[in-house]
Amino acid sequence: MLIFEQSKSGRYAPAQSPLDKADLSSLPEQFRRKRSAALPEVSEMQAVRHYTRLSRKNFSIDTQFYPLGSCTMKYNPRACNSLASLPGLVSRHPEAPESHSQGFMACMYELQEMLREVTGMKAVSLSPAAGAQGEFAGVAMIRAYHEARGDSARCEILAPDAAHGTNPATAVMCGYKVREIPTGPDGDVDLEALKAVVGPQTAGIMLTNPSTLGVFDRKIEAIAKTVHEAGGLLYYDGANLNAILGKVRPGTMGFDVIHMNLHKTFSTPHGGGGPGAGPVGVSERLVPYLPVPMVTRDGDHYRWLTEQDCPESIGRLTAFAGNAGVLLRAYVYARMLGREGMPRVAEFSTLNANYMLKQLQSIGFQAAYPQRRATHEFIITLKKQARELGVNTMDFAKRLLDYGFHAPTTYFPLLVPECLLIEPTETEDKATLDGFIDAMGRILEEAKEDPEMVKGAPYTLPVKRLDDVKAARELDLAWRPGSN
Amino acid sequence: MSNVPNDLKYAKSHEWVRDEEDGTVFVGITEHAQELLGDLVFVELPEVGDTVDAGSECAVVESVKAASDVYSPVSGEVIAINEALADAPETVNQDAFGDGWLFQVKLSAPAELDDLLDADAYSEVMESEEH
Numbered sequence: 231m232l233i234f235e236q237s238k239s240g241r242y243a244p245a246q247s248p249l250d251k252a253d254l255s256s257l258p259e260q261f262r263r264k265r266s267a268a269l270p271e272v273s274e275m276q277a278v279r280h281y282t283r284l285s286r287k288n289f290s291i292d293t294q295f296y297p298l299g300s301c302t303m304k305y306n307p308r309a310c311n312s313l314a315s316l317p318g319l320v321s322r323h324p325e326a327p328e329s330h331s332q333g334f335m336a337c338m339y340e341l342q343e344m345l346r347e348v349t350g351m352k353a354v355s356l357s358p359a360a361g362a363q364g365e366f367a368g369v370a371m372i373r374a375y376h377e378a379r380g381d382s383a384r385c386e387i388l389a390p391d392a393a394h395g396t397n398p399a400t401a402v403m404c405g406y407k408v409r410e411i412p413t414g415p416d417g418d419v420d421l422e423a424l425k426a427v428v429g430p431q432t433a434g435i436m437l438t439n440p441s442t443l444g445v446f447d448r449k450i451e452a453i454a455k456t457v458h459e460a461g462g463l464l465y466y467d468g469a470n471l472n473a474i475l476g477k478v479r480p481g482t483m484g485f486d487v488i489h490m491n492l493h494k495t496f497s498t499p500h501g502g503g504g505p506g507a508g509p510v511g512v513s514e515r516l517v518p519y520l521p522v523p524m525v526t527r528d529g530d531h532y533r534w535l536t537e538q539d540c541p542e543s544i545g546r547l548t549a550f551a552g553n554a555g556v557l558l559r560a561y562v563y564a565r566m567l568g569r570e571g572m573p574r575v576a577e578f579s580t581l582n583a584n585y586m587l588k589q590l591q592s593i594g595f596q597a598a599y600p601q602r603r604a605t606h607e608f609i610i611t612l613k614k615q616a617r618e619l620g621v622n623t624m625d626f627a628k629r630l631l632d633y634g635f636h637a638p639t640t641y642f643p644l645l646v647p648e649c650l651l652i653e654p655t656e657t658e659d660k661a662t663l664d665g666f667i668d669a670m671g672r673i674l675e676e677a678k679e680d681p682e683m684v685k686g687a688p689y690t691l692p693v694k695r696l697d698d699v700k701a702a703r704e705l706d707l708a709w710r711p712g713s714n
Numbered sequence: 715m716s717n718v719p720n721d722l723k724y725a726k727s728h729e730w731v732r733d734e735e736d737g738t739v740f741v742g743i744t745e746h747a748q749e750l751l752g753d754l755v756f757v758e759l760p761e762v763g764d765t766v767d768a769g770s771e772c773a774v775v776e777s778v779k780a781a782s783d784v785y786s787p788v789s790g791e792v793i794a795i796n797e798a799l800a801d802a803p804e805t806v807n808q809d810a811f812g813d814g815w816l817f818q819v820k821l822s823a824p825a826e827l828d829d830l831l832d833a834d835a836y837s838e839v840m841e842s843e844e845h
Contacts, residue, residue, distance in 0.1 A: 642778060642780075
């Protein structure tokens with residue numbers, strides 16, 4: 231039941247109401263509401279019960295194993311949150327002068343430096359507020375670089391067919407045509423196909439390495455050489471940075487620009503649309519184009535770098551660092567890990583993934599790339615089960631919910647039919663991984679003995695199997711008075 | 715194994731072409747393609763009058779699992795689109811080779827039809843993807 235449906239005229243919740251009505255006399259008439267907002271009128275107790283009830287329905291990393299491939303749903307240490315919530319940080323006004331913000335700015339400066347170091351880039355800007363914005367900033371910088379050189383014939387961005395959908399979308403947003411590069415049967419980019427299409431029209435290539443197929447592209451140096459020799463630049467999608475953190479650096483692989491999802495790799499809460507943080511790092515030749523603001527240090531004093539300092543910058547992406555809390559949590563997380571801790575993230579996330587892959591293979595599941603070692607995530611394909619038992623990937627995913635596990639990513643990447651993309655992350659222990667493997671084995675038995683039961687799952691959740699086709703065909707997104 | 719009618723031509727990317735032998739063809743996606751996609755919830759078609767090139771993206775089919783580009787197997791001008799799909803995308807699931815057609819093209823390079831696959835060759839493509 232929605233909070234709106236509980237509304238009764240005249241009820242109100244003192245604890246959640248503003249103390250006084252704001253004085254609006256200075257607000258011009260045309261900006262004022264003609265009618266009051268259609269807010270629900272409920273008592274304090276109703277509001278508390280409503281949201282407590284909703285929170286108990288939450289299936290989250292704080293309650294369950296959440297091996298959602300490509301999303302890096304790792305545990306968020308509470309220390310990050312408590313330190314990011316220190317009063318001096320929480321209460322800082324976004325327009326407070328530099329002299330009042332030295333502590334916050336020192337954190338941001340050090341975060342820039344740590345990210346620069348761990349990715350092997352020349353400089354980092356924290357400005358993009360999410361992964362998609364980081365991608366946009368990255369490709370906008372590639373564009374600015376070519377334009378500054380008068381190299382305006384470069385109209386194409388290359389992307390492998392395994393890429394996240396955001397990559398081609400970003401290229402189009404930045405005015406490029408997208409050309410898809412096929413993936414070979416071993417999961418690596420098809421180098422010969424790449425060589426056949428690079429040329430004076432190539433602005434760059436967008437790559438995720440390790441890729442969405444859960445394998446590390448072993449030919450990355452040859453790919454970098456091919457694209458660079460054609461005059462293009464290399465963009466690194468940081469979606470899978472968790473697998474290589476502290477082990478190998480995108481800068482060393484030859485990338486010119488990278489975005490990082492701090493809300494994944496640097497363990498700040500994410501899901502549900504944000505806020506995230508998508509800092510960008512660049513090689514030497516893209517430094518002038520980094521988005522502002524950034525923080526620099528003059529002696530003991532930290533100050534903002536703005537358009538005046540960086541006239542060739544692609545500009546600002548947001549008015550304020552509204553995601554300051556995410557950046558601070560990531561800073562604390564990086565400080566807690568330190569130089570010794572970062573490689574352990576990569577080691578244990580890949581160890582966990584490879585352990586799960588081998589165990590699942592041993593009980594009858596088929597790996598999509600059995601000849602390859604997994605990175606921090608891996609793909610199994612249930613096409614055999616779908617064909618022989620009539621129980622498909624979605625049925626397995628729904629049944630996992632009954633066993634208390636969040637489902638892995640389903641039907642992505644699109645290249646692999648009936649796939650589950652599984653990412654355990656480094657924060658889970660062996661017992662949890664074994665519990666998941668055991669549940670998968672049991673579901674496989676159930677699929678053989680009673681396929682109809684599996685196809686009807688879940689049975690233990692607040693909502694049963696939803697008709698997602700009907701939901702998509704008959705969209706019903708907004709509540710209106712009298713609509714139910 | 716899905717149905718693959720002998721009187722149609724096919725593209726590797728799972729579109730079919732029906733030659734009307736008047737310089738126009740109908741284009742749709744194969745039964746195999748709709749099976750892979752699952753229940754369609756939305757179909758985005760080109761506009762009548764658009765020019766399409768063989769091998770270029772010109773439509774999108776969206777299911778609950780994925781949104782997929784449809785590539786035109788032939789070059790020419792779009793002279794009709796299947797407007798009924800706007801309200802009933804499930805027609806593609808029910809009758810991929812018939813009422814589920816997507817658009818009709820007036821050919822600008824009829825020789826391209828010879829480059830397309832026949833039913834046997836397309837069946838081999840489906841089989842090789844199985845393994």
